[in-house]
Amino acid sequence: MLQTDIQFTKLRWLLTTVGLFFYLMDICTDVGLALKYFQEKNYVWAGLTLAFVLAGLLVTQTFSYAWYRDDMNNVVMNPEGNPTISCMSINGLAVLHLFGMGIFTRYYNLLKKGFGVVWTSTNTVEERRDVHHNLFCDATDLSMLKLFESFLESVPQLLLQIYIALGHNDISVIQYLSMVFSFCNAAWALVDYRRCLRRSLPDIKEMPSGLPTIIYLIYKLCTITSHILSYSLLLMLSTYSTIGLAIIWLLGTTWTHLLQTDFCSSRSLELFYRAVVGVILTFTFFNVKGKDTKVPMIIYYFFYSLINITALTLLILLKPEMQTATFLLTVSGMIFGGSVLGLVSLVLYYIFLHPRRRSDEVDNLGQQAETTGRIRNFLQL
Numbered sequence: 383m384l385q386t387d388i389q390f391t392k393l394r395w396l397l398t399t400v401g402l403f404f405y406l407m408d409i410c411t412d413v414g415l416a417l418k419y420f421q422e423k424n425y426v427w428a429g430l431t432l433a434f435v436l437a438g439l440l441v442t443q444t445f446s447y448a449w450y451r452d453d454m455n456n457v458v459m460n461p462e463g464n465p466t467i468s469c470m471s472i473n474g475l476a477v478l479h480l481f482g483m484g485i486f487t488r489y490y491n492l493l494k495k496g497f498g499v500v501w502t503s504t505n506t507v508e509e510r511r512d513v514h515h516n517l518f519c520d521a522t523d524l525s526m527l528k529l530f531e532s533f534l535e536s537v538p539q540l541l542l543q544i545y546i547a548l549g550h551n552d553i554s555v556i557q558y559l560s561m562v563f564s565f566c567n568a569a570w571a572l573v574d575y576r577r578c579l580r581r582s583l584p585d586i587k588e589m590p591s592g593l594p595t596i597i598y599l600i601y602k603l604c605t606i607t608s609h610i611l612s613y614s615l616l617l618m619l620s621t622y623s624t625i626g627l628a629i630i631w632l633l634g635t636t637w638t639h640l641l642q643t644d645f646c647s648s649r650s651l652e653l654f655y656r657a658v659v660g661v662i663l664t665f666t667f668f669n670v671k672g673k674d675t676k677v678p679m680i681i682y683y684f685f686y687s688l689i690n691i692t693a694l695t696l697l698i699l700l701k702p703e704m705q706t707a708t709f710l711l712t713v714s715g716m717i718f719g720g721s722v723l724g725l726v727s728l729v730l731y732y733i734f735l736h737p738r739r740r741s742d743e744v745d746n747l748g749q750q751a752e753t754t755g756r757i758r759n760f761l762q763l
Contacts, residue, residue: 390517408567438535446484532571594735604724612693635660669762
């Protein structure tokens with residue numbers, strides 16, 4: 383029998399379909415909302431809503447195609463030098479990605495291969511181990527792309543729609559649905575990435591229960607949500623706050639560049655990756671280089687708290703007309719409560735629940751290390 387934590391089970395196959403559902407609904411509700419804004423002649427809102435959708439698609443298609451190409455040229459993953467991967471030529475994959483179908487192609491291949499595995503069985507334990515490991519490698523690539531998409535489309539979309547709802551009193555059913563599915567898609571991406579990271583790196587161990595995932599999700603969602611609300615308040619006070627957001631992105635990108643990340647196979651794609659990580663760091667902290675980041679994390683969340691406090695203070699000082707009891711108490715409670723709960727969960731997670739390496743050696747793991755090399759250089763927990 384294979385250990386449960388390295389099996390691609392029927393439950394995990396079904397959960398993959400749930401992730402696909404959230405992804406589809408997130409895009410559909412955002413496109414529907416953009417059409418509604420266009421019909422109402424709110425062209426700026428329509429353009430921004432579509433821009434975030436297109437940004438997520440552009441980035442995910444770019445990296446997905448690059449990874450397919452890298453896998454085809456990888457002597458470990460493609461020892462026979464086959465001119466096809468996932469039963470398609472590189473030119474065929476290029477066409478699919480050009481039309482924004484890269485994520486759906488990966489979902490299709492993962493669900494198809496997973497269905498054949500979880501409802502049938504191979505001959506030997508060794509074969510089953512290899513098949514399940516390869517499925518988790520495919521799932522890991524997909525989870526990394528979904529993480530990109532969530533921070534380039536879902537999270538910015540939440541920021542935009544909350545700003546419109548709070549600052550312009552413009553709220554509708556489709557807008558509620560857009561925010562709900564953006565939130566669900568981002569939450570699912572975080573959980574799925576953490577799950578795939580744990581199972582794709584054989585030298586990582588942690589508590590066997592689901593408690594680490596729950597605490598980690600609370601930490602991420604509370605800190606991100608409170609930060610989004612703070613950004614929304616700052617944008618309500620002045621649209622020039624977008625300059626501040628651009629500066630934060632630039633600082634995150636510069637820090638990532640100074641760390642000399644080594645994630646991509648080409649220099650131009652690596653620079654693009656660092657810019658994308660800068661966007662992610664605008665909303666939350668990740669271990670970019672896989673090293674000890676205790677001091678950078680403390681500095682990051684110091685300024686995170688400072689921004690949240692500043693947003694509330696400026697609201698009270700500069701927007702007295704918005705200081706109705708319900709509005710101020712609700713927003714203040716969500717920002718303050720989310721910040722405190724998120725930071726407490728962060729401390730609990732990193733003191734008691736953070737994954738530990740089984741050994742200090744990470745370079746001698748044979749073929750598994752080769753096939754999971756991409757995630758080793760990606761954002762760590």
